[in-house]
Amino acid sequence: MTDQLSRVFAALADPTRRDMVARLTEGDHSVNDLAAPYDVSLQAVSKHLKVLEDAGLVTRTREAQRRPVHLEAEVFDLMTKWIERYRRQAEERFGRLDAVLARMQDDDDPSSTHPQEGTAS
Amino acid sequence: MTDQLSRVFAALADPTRRDMVARLTEGDHSVNDLAAPYDVSLQAVSKHLKVLEDAGLVTRTREAQRRPVHLEAEVFDLMTKWIERYRRQAEERFGRLDAVLARMQDDDDPSSTHPQEGTAS
């Protein structure tokens, strides 16, 4: 898997890894800690973490004999940029940009309004 | 791959498929048309389209002997919702929500320095 964007998408294509990422938003966790809820071996979790690390989504440092896992949320931007770019383009094409912008404001909390309307139809 | 969100992420983890999606934002394309730029067989492209279709990203209808491929941009929302939810949560946790909101509106703010103020545990 050559490019990082592909690695990020691939990393998040697994429900277990998405759940790990979700839990890491609460703060750093040790590997054992992360592994607890899943019914797989610690080694399997270690592999999942390697995938997340290769994608740039997490970093691991050392602290005593623990290896705390830390989420690097900046990488999300890679995806959102890609997604937003083409979503916007597609919706414009279909002449439904208004509906999209409205939905974007409804779905999220109201503080996230995107005041930028492009070439509306 | 059980859930749709996983299928969508997996579908976009391939550069060829991402490129197809990008081109489909310009409008519908026939399979041959879509296949033209890539140095793979038509069957391989057909497989890629099946992956995109199973993820709900495209639909295919019939029109003469052609099978025009149509992008369903709504599925992007599945991802953006997931991403935004946890990104937001992570950024809040790190006490950098202001910077994030600013970046979301500017879309290209070079202030990527994050001084890691003492919120870390």
Place this chain on the structure above:
DNA sequence: ACCTTTGTCAACCAAGTGGTTGACAACTGC
């Protein structure tokens, strides 16, 4: 009717993925 165009299905193959178990490395604490 027949042939061409367009695309899918089936079988196959090499490489990758997600899981396992066993060995072992790194660090802590007695």
Place this chain on the structure above:
DNA sequence: GCAGTTGTCAACCACTTGGTTGACAAAGGT
């Protein structure tokens, strides 16, 4: 030093993936 805790590495296995080629189905053009 030695035992325990924490985590990784290596080998292996079943399954999936992305590619191939060959056969064939569906619709149009003549």
